[in-house]
Amino acid sequence: MKARTVADAITALYCRLSVDDELDGDSNSIVHQKEMLGEYARKNNYNNVKFYVDDGYSGTNFNRPAFKELIRDIDSGFVGTVIVKDMSRLGRDYLKVGYYSEVYFGEAGVHFIAVNDNVDNTIENDSDFTPFRNIMNEWYAKDTSKKVRAVIRAKGMSGKSTCNCPPYGYVKDEQGNWLVEREAAGIVKKIYAMCIQGYGPMQISRKLNEMKAISPVVWKKKVGWKYKLEKVERPELWTVTAVRRILSNPIYLGHTINFRTKKKSYKSHSVVFLPKEDWVIFENTHEAIIDQDTFDTVQKLREGVKRRLSIDGEMSMFSGLLYCADCGAKMYLNRHRGSEKDCFNCASYRKEKGRGCTSHYITLHAVEDIVLYDLQRVLGMARNNETEFIAMLQEKSKRMTKKDLSEKERAREEAERRIDALDRIIQNLYEDKVNGTLTEERFIKLSKNYENEQAELTNKLKILTNELATAQKETADLNKFMRLVKRYTEITELSPEIVRTFIDKIYVHKGEKAQGGHRQTIEIIYNCVGAVPEMENNRTETNSLDNKSGL
Structure with missing residues (x-):
């Protein structure tokens, strides 16, 4: 800390008001504090007055802009006296308030005064009660916090928003x-x-x-x-x-x-x-x-996807969607001078320099052609043969029909009713045993049978509940996919929005030579429904691309 001369030392008048303190009325207002401290400084001949004001800051938090400025000025040797209305204005954390009032100000050679609490660090016995007062100030903050949290909890449970300021928009x-x-x-x-x-x-x-x-x-x-x-x-x-x-x-x-x-x-x-x-x-x-x-x-x-811009600042619509079908690693786009040469390669192949996996090389142009073709195929089936399309997907994933769902729901309700009935039966058996109308041996045998039945039903109920939850999610996913299909009348070219709306992942298999050309299989996994096969009346062997010049 720098030395200072008494003549030019600042008399710091520190004022603080939190949101909770505003509830106490005008007595704690910033205006009232300024008037009181200014009057006190004039009457007691404190000159070179400077106000440090933190309006809207909690006393439990010492990370306040004006307070931090005050500390910087003290450390620089500019301040000779600090005056506050009372100890609670300095803060409501008794450990930190005790440190500043009893240690820090004294070591810095600063005269500290809390007017209403009669605290003056230049008078040796004047602050004997101050630590207890600081503890009570902190208790006040803790009690206020509990009451505020209770009010917020009640407000939130009633359906009203607990945030004072609505979000952007x-x-x-x-x-x-x-x-x-x-x-x-x-x-x-x-x-x-x-x-x-x-x-x-x-x-x-x-x-x-x-x-x-x-x-x-x-x-x-x-x-x-x-x-x-x-x-x-x-x-x-x-x-x-x-x-x-x-x-x-x-x-x-x-x-x-x-x-x-x-x-x-x-x-x-x-x-x-x-x-x-x-x-x-x-x-x-x-x-x-x-x-x-x-x-x-x-x-x-946004689930774990890191998207990177290319050198020219463009973003590939397939960024984060392509994966190697063999090792599961992501495939990254390599940009070249000519866009026709832009291609994807397996990340493992790039890292291990050919030792971990093969390249799985495929051009961006080929991916675009395959995805556009397959999107047109899938959306065409969904629009033109909706009933058959839904039935095919249900069969593919073994989704339950409405009849199956009704039967499962009925079985679950019956299991729940029987479990409740068994609880009552076991309770009645126990009462009969206590009353002497049922022997201990008979009670043990009957209750054991009923408890075994109840355990089996509980396990069955758990399985039925999980099956119904899965079926309901699959039905919701299928309905969502059909809603997405109906958004687009006809897709003639790809856009980032279309690709990311419909496609979850694209798996690229290793290319193979075929009839003097190149053959490569691509698996497209759609959001909500997974891979979509051909319908029976229009089935092909695989979704692949033949290219004589290579992909």
């Missing part, structure tokens, strides 16, 4: 309902569209900054939320984190989702993300910005 009306804000909602849709086109969060944030799209920070200020732009170094810029949050936020589906996160403790502002089973979801509470199918497609794309 929504605003509140006077009744607290969420309404779509069109400008930001349009940008949210662009973000999802760019993700489907193959761009990752970093590339999306760059494009948004190039477009000069309004950032979440600036937008909050624009729509009237209390937000300090000075907290952020470049508030006008989009960040990777902001894009990721938008891409993963199910609130854009039109649902209210509470308790996705929590704070570690009332002292910490660190946020912990909770598992999905702890969320409380209320569906269709406000207008959706993103539909369910688009959201699901984006979540699937």
Whole structure:
């Protein structure tokens, strides 16, 4: 710490107000603190006054901008005196408050005064009660935190959103309902569209900054939320984190989702993300910005997929979709001067330099031709022969028919009723034994039989429940695929959106020589339904490509 002269030393008047302190009325307001501290400094001849104000910051957190500035000025030797209204204004963490008031200020040669608590670190016996006062201030913060959490919990369980500020794209009306804000909602849709086109969060944030799209920070200020732009170094810029949050936020589906996160403790502002089973979801509470199918497609794309731009800044529509059929590794696109030579190679082959796997070389042009042909084939079957197409997929995956589902559901209900009945029977047997109407030996024999039957039924019920859940998911997936098919009347050329909407993975097999040419098998795995074979009346041996000049 630097030495200072008493004559030019700053008298620091520190004021703090948290959101919770505002509930106490005007007594703790920043205006009131400033008036009180200014008057105290004048009456006691403290000169060179400077206010340090933290408005809206918790006393349990010492990472406050004005407080940090005060500490820097003390370390630089500029401050001679620090005056606060009371100890709670300095903070509500008794360990840290004790350190600053009893150790730090003294070692820095700073005169510390808490006016209402009669604390003065230059008077030896004046602060005997101060540690207890600091503990009580922290207890107050802890108690307030418990009450606030209880109120938030009750609010969240009632179906109301627990976040004060709606996410980017929504605003509140006077009744607290969420309404779509069109400008930001349009940008949210662009973000999802760019993700489907193959761009990752970093590339999306760059494009948004190039477009000069309004950032979440600036937008909050624009729509009237209390937000300090000075907290952020470049508030006008989009960040990777902001894009990721938008891409993963199910609130854009039109649902209210509470308790996705929590704070570690009332002292910490660190946020912990909770598992999905702890969320409380209320569906269709406000207008959706993103539909369910688009959201699901984006979540699937973002599961461990890293997308890379080429040297010329282009993004392949197949990025992250091609896999080696033999070793399971991803296949990466190699760009060349002529686009006709752009090709995919197995990642294992590239890493091991030919020792781990073979190249599985295939040109980008060949992949485009195969995928376009197969998409036209599958969508044509689905549109022109919907009933037969659905029946074929059900047969392929052994999906249950409606009759099978009804029978399974009936069997599950019967098992549940019998298990409940056995509980009552066993209870009655026990009462008969206690009353003396049933011998111990007879009770053991009967109860054992019933318990064995109950155990078998419980196991059967578990199997039936799992089978029904699987069947319901498969039915939902098939219905979703048919919805996607009906979005597109006819596909004449590929686009990133089409490819990523329909295709989950593409497996590339090793090329083989055939009749003086080249033959290579490609397996296309579709979202929701998996691989789609030919229908009986139009079946071919395999989905492959013959090319005399090689792929």
